[in-house]
Amino acid sequence: MKLLNPPDIMPEAMRFLLRAVLAHKDATCDREELLALVAPAGLAEVLRPLDGRDTDTDSDREETATGGQTIAKQSLSALRMLGFVDESAGTVSAAEQTLRQWPSADLLTAPSFSRALRPQIWQRSNAEAGATRGEQDNFAQGVALLWAIPDPLDPVDFESGNRTFVSYQRDHFGTERSSWPLTNSVRWPPLRRWAIYLGLAQPVSPKWVVPDGSRALLEDLGDLPAQQYTIAEFLAHCATVLPICDGGALSLVTGTNGVDLTPGLSLSLRQLQEAKHLTLRSESDTDFRVVALGQEREMQSRASHVQWHPIRTSRGSQK
Numbered sequence: 001m002k003l004l005n006p007p008d009i010m011p012e013a014m015r016f017l018l019r020a021v022l023a024h025k026d027a028t029c030d031r032e033e034l035l036a037l038v039a040p041a042g043l044a045e046v047l048r049p050l051d052g053r054d055t056d057t058d059s060d061r062e063e064t065a066t067g068g069q070t071i072a073k074q075s076l077s078a079l080r081m082l083g084f085v086d087e088s089a090g091t092v093s094a095a096e097q098t099l100r101q102w103p104s105a106d107l108l109t110a111p112s113f114s115r116a117l118r119p120q121i122w123q124r125s126n127a128e129a130g131a132t133r134g135e136q137d138n139f140a141q142g143v144a145l146l147w148a149i150p151d152p153l154d155p156v157d158f159e160s161g162n163r164t165f166v167s168y169q170r171d172h173f174g175t176e177r178s179s180w181p182l183t184n185s186v187r188w189p190p191l192r193r194w195a196i197y198l199g200l201a202q203p204v205s206p207k208w209v210v211p212d213g214s215r216a217l218l219e220d221l222g223d224l225p226a227q228q229y230t231i232a233e234f235l236a237h238c239a240t241v242l243p244i245c246d247g248g249a250l251s252l253v254t255g256t257n258g259v260d261l262t263p264g265l266s267l268s269l270r271q272l273q274e275a276k277h278l279t280l281r282s283e284s285d286t287d288f289r290v291v292a293l294g295q296e297r298e299m300q301s302r303a304s305h306v307q308w309h310p311i312r313t314s315r316g317s318q319k
Contacts, residue, residue: 002137002138002139003078003121003137003138003139003190003194004138004139004142004181004182004187004190004191004194005138005187006186006187007070007071007074008070008071008074008190009071009074009075009077009078009190010071010075010193011113011114011117011193011194011197011198012110012197013038013071013072013075014075014076014078014079014084014113014117015108015110015113016038017034017038017072017075017076017079018079018084018085018094018098018102018108018113019105019108020034020037020038020105021034021085021092021093021094022094022098022099022102022104022105022108023105026093027093027094027098027099028091028092028093028094029091029092030090030091030092031076031087031090031091031092032090034076034092035069035072035073035076038068038072039068039069039071039072076092081124082117082120082121082124083095083097083120084097084098084116084120085098101116110197114197114198114199115219115220117197117198118198118199118216118220118242119220119241121137121139121140121198122140122242122243122250124137125137125139125140125243125250126243126249126250138181138182138187139181139190139191139194140244140250141181141250141252142181142182142187142191143191143194143195143200143201143211143244144244144250144251144252145165145168145169145172145181145252146165146191146195146201146209146211146264147200147211147213147244147245147251147252147262147263147264147265148168148172148251148252148253148262148263148264149163149165149168149211149263149264150263150295151163151263151293151294151295152210152211152212152263152264152266152267152293153210153267153293153294154294155204155205155208155209155210156168156208156209157207157208158182158185158188159185165182165188169181169182172252192207192209195209195211196209198216199213199214199215199216199219200212200213200216200242200244201213210267211263211264211267211268212264212267212268212271213242213244213245213264213265213268214267214268214269214271214272214275214277216241216242217238217241217242217268217272218272218275218277218310220241220242221237221238221241221308221310222310224237224308225308226308226309226310227307227308228281228305228306228307228308229305229306229308230287230304230305230306231287231288231289231303231304231305231306232287234306234308235247235261235265235289238265239251244264245262245265246261246262246265259288259289259290260289260290260292261289261290261291261292263292263293266291266292266293267293269291269303269306270291270293275311276309276311277308277309277310277311278306278307278308278309278310279306279307279309280301280303280305280306281303281304281305281306281307282301282302282303282304282305283304283305284304284305287304288302288303288304289302289303289304290302290303291303
């Protein structure tokens with residue numbers, strides 16, 4: 001499955017469709033009726049980002065506005081491939097895992113859907129990891145490369161400016177464009193959209209993002225006991241829930257020398273520390289990692305241990 005290929009697969013379109021299915025009796029409805037119900041009314045909601053801020057440029061809106069029916073059909077296919085719905089004889093039904101997670105349509109919020117999407121996408125990407133380059137999931141490859149680009153606080157555009165995604169694709173995958181996860185600029189807006197929605201990046205402008213997975217890590221490490229871990233132990237937990245992290249099954253690099261953390265993970269850990277969910281400690285001169293936000297010495301720090309103390313609300317979930 002290639003999330004970034006046109007025509008658009010939109011995460012909020014997927015949620016809108018799934019809510020409509022859950023709202024029907026027995027969480028089952030006619031496929032054509034579902035598409036007719038969702039496409040006209042759903043397009044405006046689809047184009048909103050997760051945080052509710054309308055930051056799309058006119059060109060981005062044009063790229064996403066390929067038609068309500070087209071978006072709905074592609075997004076419904078993605079729901080089926082990721083296991084959220086079943087289709088048979090023109091009928092769409094909520095899968096068992098969907099009914100367990102959201103017994104009613106009103107519980108299917110954007111944050112809860114984002115959390116549910118991540119493991120499904122990683123599972124499918126892992127299954128495709130052994131395929132030829134052209135058959136692998138281009139989103140997983142694209143976001144993993146985004147996390148591997150040096151100086152994570154310096155935004156990257158696709159092919160304009162001093163730092164371009166194109167140049168880093170060329171460095172990592174070679175000069176043959178067909179081997180790149182993003183073979184052209186059309187796939188750049190979907191990569192930004194999906195990375196932001198899944199909590200793997202933060203927008204800094206309508207065109208630029210920085211690789212910040214602090215939200216995804218905070219949510220997916222929710223069951224991890226609050227205690228001190230060695231840096232190796234904590235990184236192993238991160239790689240399990242977020243396989244684009246260092247040592248994960250979908251990571252493109254593990255650091256330049258086995259000590260330096262990848263830029264995306266470095267920024268994510270520093271963000272979690274700033275939000276007081278963890279504390280990076282330097283208590284060993286032998287088993288440590290370098291958390292680096294840039295090439296300058298003052299942008300780098302050593303960490304041998306992680307004190308994990310996520311801030312929780314009164315209901316037991318992370319803020």
